[in-house]
Amino acid sequence: DLHRTVQRMALEEMVSAEIKSFKYDGGGAADAQKLVKGWKTKEKERSFRQVLNRYSRSESAAIERLSKSLNVERFLQKKVETLTPIITETEAERYFKQNQPRFGTASFESLKTNITLLLKKERMEKGLEEWVRFLKDKYGLVNLLGT
Numbered sequence: 001d002l003h004r005t006v007q008r009m010a011l012e013e014m015v016s017a018e019i020k021s022f023k024y025d026g027g028g029a030a031d032a033q034k035l036v037k038g039w040k041t042k043e044k045e046r047s048f049r050q051v052l053n054r055y056s057r058s059e060s061a062a063i064e065r066l067s068k069s070l071n072v073e074r075f076l077q078k079k080v081e082t083l084t085p086i087i088t089e090t091e092a093e094r095y096f097k098q099n100q101p102r103f104g105t106a107s108f109e110s111l112k113t114n115i116t117l118l119l120k121k122e123r124m125e126k127g128l129e130e131w132v133r134f135l136k137d138k139y140g141l142v143n144l145l146g147t
Contacts, residue, residue, distance in 0.1 A: 014135040015072045028070030083127035087119045
């Protein structure tokens with residue numbers, strides 16, 4: 001859990017630095033304020049205050065943190081959208097032929113949609129991994145916890 005949490009925090013910090021370099025505004029500040037305002041309703045006010053007290057945070061710090069997380073999430077979503085490739089029918093058919101034994105007697109037409117989605121996902125994940133490696137190099141991230 002620690003390793004996964006540290007990885008997530010490191011990614012969030014690198015993406016946050018990218019957001020600043022691109023001067024990207026994902027609207028996180030306004031949405032964070034709306035969320036906190038909703039949490040401050042009579043039913044949730046007490047638990048919201050308990051969380052702030054438990055972590056020794058002010059309301060403004062909570063809004064700032066939430067805003068940052070929302071902007072990172074939105075930036076990542078935009079990045080995923082730009083990394084999602086267009087898979088041609090020829091590419092899907094080539095994959096089908098190369099992996100024919102895996103598909104048994106199923107026809108290409110019956111599997112075309114699933115193969116296309118699979119190829120998109122694989123390429124998008126590869127692109128995202130390359131981008132994260134680029135960010136690690138750019139921002140000098142060193143993982144001292146090991147892999």
